[in-house]
Amino acid sequence: MPATKTALVAGGSGGIGEGIVKTLIADGFVVYVPTRAGDNSERLQAFVDNSELLRLIPADLCSEGEVSALRDEIVSEANSLDAVVVSVGSRYFGHRLHRMPRTDWDRSIQDNLATHFNLQRSFVDLLRSQDTGVYITLIGPESESIHPEEGVVSIMAGAQKMMTRVIAQEAFDSNVRVHTVTAHTSITTRSRGENVNPDWIAAEELGRYVLALINGTIPGSNDVMHELRNQNHVDALLKAARA
Numbered sequence: 112m113p114a115t116k117t118a119l120v121a122g123g124s125g126g127i128g129e130g131i132v133k134t135l136i137a138d139g140f141v142v143y144v145p146t147r148a149g150d151n152s153e154r155l156q157a158f159v160d161n162s163e164l165l166r167l168i169p170a171d172l173c174s175e176g177e178v179s180a181l182r183d184e185i186v187s188e189a190n191s192l193d194a195v196v197v198s199v200g201s202r203y204f205g206h207r208l209h210r211m212p213r214t215d216w217d218r219s220i221q222d223n224l225a226t227h228f229n230l231q232r233s234f235v236d237l238l239r240s241q242d243t244g245v246y247i248t249l250i251g252p253e254s255e256s257i258h259p260e261e262g263v264v265s266i267m268a269g270a271q272k273m274m275t276r277v278i279a280q281e282a283f284d285s286n287v288r289v290h291t292v293t294a295h296t297s298i299t300t301r302s303r304g305e306n307v308n309p310d311w312i313a314a315e316e317l318g319r320y321v322l323a324l325i326n327g328t329i330p331g332s333n334d335v336m337h338e339l340r341n342q343n344h345v346d347a348l349l350k351a352a353r354a
């Protein structure tokens with residue numbers, strides 16, 4: 112019998128993350144998702160088929176100690192981890208950058224950068240100690256566009272992308288693969304309801320792309336940066352993926 116594949120999806124309770132979780136579980140992965148009080152974990156449990164493959168572990172990703180405890184719990188249960196997918200962050204609207212309250216700025220740094228830093232510290236380290244595995248950060252279109260009164264979202268997305276590129280560069284002396292996957296459209300999620308556009312990439316299609324990247328079957332699997340233009344582009348890349 113083949114060994115069970117395991118993945119951590121940080122942000123797996125979010126609109127985009129749940130599509131990734133569903134796709135990986137459908138492929139037979141055991142998927143670990145960190146959860147916080149009052150999050151959408153019950154909604155996630157109801158959404159996935161084979162929910163016995165879903166492992167919810169309480170952890171606030173802003174806390175270095177809780178992220179490190181999350182890693183220890185996964186290692187004690189699974190022994191090893193094949194993939195880490197990060198879809199974590201918070202949105203912002205309401206102030207031009209120079210008028211943004213300092214408390215809002217600090218919150219944004221915590222949700223968007225401290226979370227990613229803590230995950231990279233614990234989980235890139237784990238993958239490197241195994242000398243195998245794939246680490247993927249999902250990035251939104253804001254990494255390359257700016258909208259007034261929500262500019263901090265662009266700053267955080269740009270920084271998340273660069274943090275992951277640094278980690279990728281520094282993984283040159285290991286067999287760990289590190290990738291950014293940037294979606295250049297909004298993502299069709301359950302929470303958006305009818306308010307969607309056919310060009311937008313669907314969360315589960317993004318999940319299929321992530322799965323093919325983890326498996327190394329998508330064209331350019333060894334490239335660090337993956338740029339997805341729209342749903343048609345993702346469909347074409349998935350068609351070109353090796354079986």
Ligand SMILES: NC(=O)c1ccc[n+]([C@@H]2O[C@H](COP(=O)([O-])OP(=O)(O)OC[C@H]3O[C@@H](n4cnc5c(N)ncnc54)[C@H](OP(=O)(O)O)[C@@H]3O)[C@@H](O)[C@H]2O)c1
Pocket residue numbers: 121122123124125126127128145146147149150151170171172173198199200201221222226249250251252268293294295296297298
């Ligand atoms: N094209 C796009 O729009 C696109 C593409 C790829 C990536 N992204 C980025 O991906 C991220 C997720 O987007 P989304 O639409 O899925 O947002 P969402 O529904 O708000 O989900 C955000 C996720 O991040 C988690 N999170 C945030 N801060 C956390 C913390 N301190 N500790 C633990 N978990 C935390 C949330 O957990 P809770 O459930 O506990 O709140 C939730 O699972 C965003 O940063 C977005 O910019 C966007």
